[in-house]
Amino acid sequence: MPLKTRNADSRPRSAAPRRGMALLLVLAAVVVGLSAATIAAQAATTAMVSQRVDRRQALVDDAALALAPALEAWLAQRSGAVVLDPAANAPMVEVLRESCALELGGEPCAIDIAVLAFDQRGMVPWEDAVRGDGLAAALPPTVAGRFSDDGRASVARGLDLVAARSRSEASDIPVWPTVVRGSSQGEETPPGLGIAAFVATHDGGAAVINVHTAPEGVVRAAETILGRSVWEVVREHRALGKVAPVGAFAFEDDSRPVDGAGASAARLPRFVASSDVWSFAIEVRCEGARSAWWVTYGRTSGGWRLLQRVRVVE
Numbered sequence: 001m002p003l004k005t006r007n008a009d010s011r012p013r014s015a016a017p018r019r020g021m022a023l024l025l026v027l028a029a030v031v032v033g034l035s036a037a038t039i040a041a042q043a044a045t046t047a048m049v050s051q052r053v054d055r056r057q058a059l060v061d062d063a064a065l066a067l068a069p070a071l072e073a074w075l076a077q078r079s080g081a082v083v084l085d086p087a088a089n090a091p092m093v094e095v096l097r098e099s100c101a102l103e104l105g106g107e108p109c110a111i112d113i114a115v116l117a118f119d120q121r122g123m124v125p126w127e128d129a130v131r132g133d134g135l136a137a138a139l140p141p142t143v144a145g146r147f148s149d150d151g152r153a154s155v156a157r158g159l160d161l162v163a164a165r166s167r168s169e170a171s172d173i174p175v176w177p178t179v180v181r182g183s184s185q186g187e188e189t190p191p192g193l194g195i196a197a198f199v200a201t202h203d204g205g206a207a208v209i210n211v212h213t214a215p216e217g218v219v220r221a222a223e224t225i226l227g228r229s230v231w232e233v234v235r236e237h238r239a240l241g242k243v244a245p246v247g248a249f250a251f252e253d254d255s256r257p258v259d260g261a262g263a264s265a266a267r268l269p270r271f272v273a274s275s276d277v278w279s280f281a282i283e284v285r286c287e288g289a290r291s292a293w294w295v296t297y298g299r300t301s302g303g304w305r306l307l308q309r310v311r312v313v314e
Contacts, residue, residue, distance in 0.1 A: 091120075091215065094114075118278065119278055121275035176292070205267075209271050209272065246272060278296070280295045293309060
């Protein structure tokens with residue numbers, strides 16, 4: 001059974017409309033154009049059915065991988081301004097969703113490109129999920145149960161490893177999000193969320209919470225640990241698409257969590273106004289061909305750097 005979630009508005013309230021992201025759309029168009037040209041040249045050499053399928057797969061793979069400049073542009077220009085609706089149940093924002101028709105080897109090919117961004121600073125840290133303490137109280141029961149079922153001490157750090165076990169075992173909890181909502185040939189359905197939307201793999205061992213993207217449950221779990229109330233202020237600002245006064249939430253005087261809160265003093269939650277770790281769920285489809293990836297970037301003193309790229313296998 002797929003993980004059920006609320007259909008919350010997760011668009012960045014303070015960012016320009018998606019149609020205004022000219023750079024992203026132009027880059028996406030260039031990706032499709034260059035890939036189509038490459039595949040069209042290959043098409044001249046054969047008309048066999050099997051090779052036609054290979055051409056479509058090559059097209060979607062090329063398009064997905066060539067989106068890297070668009071992702072880096074979004075990180076540099078847009079990520080710091082993301083303020084999600086307070087009802088958002090995951091730290092997710094839609095970056096790009098486009099459909100177009102191409103001619104591939106003399107035949108029509110409908111292509112769908114979709115990119116969702118997930119803020120790892122709006123998720124439960126991996127260590128908390130594995131240990132079952134700290135911010136783990138904010139996890140949906142099905143996600144928390146997945147870690148518990150695996151045995152907390154044996155869960156390796158990496159969603160790709162969890163996904164490998166899911167394919168070899170009976171599991172009704174998806175690891176990766178479903179990105180493409182239908183296509184030109186079918187009805188639209190809401191994107192599905194999996195473990196990757198709730199548990200951070202690149203948290204650096206710290207419980208850092210972006211108050212502008214984290215779901216209410218994550219912020220309230222941090223409140224419980226700190227013994228302070230911040231959500232109402234955060235909620236009011238996010239509802240208006242405004243930045244919350246994060247400086248007022250930096251409790252420098254706190255040296256230990258509330259008794260029984262389940263977090264060590266060294267891992268007290270810390271609130272921030274923007275994120276330094278984002279992951280992207282990328283999916284490109286063309287007829288029966290599909291290319292899907294989970295890509296993670298981290299911000300360093302020299303800019304944004306690729307940390308991980310994992311091919312998503314259904």
